[in-house]
Amino acid sequence: MKKWFLALALLLLTSCEQGREIVIRETNDHAGNIPVKVTEEQVYQGDLLLVNKEYSLHKVGIQPDIVNLYGYKELTQGYALLDHTIRLSQRVAREFSVMIGAAEGDGVRHFMISSGYRSLDEQDRLYQEKGADYALPSGHSEHNLGLSLDIGSTEMEMNRAAEGKWLEKNAWKYGFILRYPKDKTDITGIQYEPWHFRYVGLPHSLIMKDKNFTLEEYLDYLKTKRTISIETGGKSYEISYVPIAKDTVIYILEGRRYSLSGDNIGGVIVTTSR
Structure with a gap:
């Protein structure tokens, strides 16, 4: 040993x-x-970091390299942004770009990021507007970390799109996990979200996928x-x-x-x- x-x-x-x-x-x-x-x-x-309904984010847990992706053209090759406000950890964006490049090699190329990092204030406004059925309180959403992103397809809904199927099968190879699977709602406390992926890094994503x-x-x-x-x-x-x-x-x-x-x-x- x-x-x-x-x-x-x-x-x-x-x-x-x-x-x-x-x-x-x-x-x-x-x-x-x-x-x-x-x-x-x-x-x-x-x-x-585990951030959910029970455990809230401490401010030191927010990624220090949050950037507006619209200003980093080298990080947005091969996929679309929903609008000009999408932010994410620059490090995670690089890993995402590598993953999207691999998907393109498999003929899957209609990805879009619809949401990334949200500030605590933005999360609070969303929670006040949408309510507990559609949003988490400020500090309890993974979007406040800068490690999570909502990924869509420009073709169709993610649960039917080739992009969603490719990610569910391959994202773990690049350090990403489908955070809220269909068969785990009793554990995560969140309904199935085929668009919400979280970066945890290798080899952790490999073990999580395997088990x-x-x-x-x-x-x-x-x-x-x-x-x-x-x-x-x-x-x-x-x-x-x-x-x-x-x-x-x-x-x-x-x-x-x-x-x-x-x-x-x-x-x-x-x-x-x-």
Whole structure:
């Protein structure tokens, strides 16, 4: 079994003046390990934040690179915008462009973004106008993150369009998930929305697709397993859930690439690869 996998499975907790120290290791020294400080604020930042009727967005969770897509022609090749106000995380827009390019290679090319990022004020106005049956309160909508977008077809409704079918089959390959599936309304609390996609990144989208998980189910799965491993595309990943109550130090094996994402509840997901 991989050394890092064993170490994460056997989380060793010790105390330090600044807060908890979670040592991801097998031995009593930190040789070959890189210390990474995780602040409590990071619980509310990242690509895997759960934002729904129960958990509201913290302002630090809003993507810092929100742009008006109309002003970035290089990011809007191959698809249409409903109007000139569509905004999104620039990073997510790049990933979306890659995905649309792949779809075009399969002969599917009539995509349109009808909604992206909404400010908290915009969400509040929408909620006041539409009511609880058609909108979520400010801070409880994924559109407030900058990671979600409503994707349409210029040909027909998404539940019948080739664009919708292609995305449902392939979006996970590019880090996107269908956020509100037809058979999961009892879990998400939201009716089926074939147009609403959310960026979570790889390898998380792959695991969610393979296990037919919503984001709610995936986060619960990680909390239960604590550590999982996966190999895909020539890369080996280890993913671990770490509860965070205050500033914490984790140690990661030297030579591993890593990323952190909070869950917006009480922990962070540590993803390492090599």
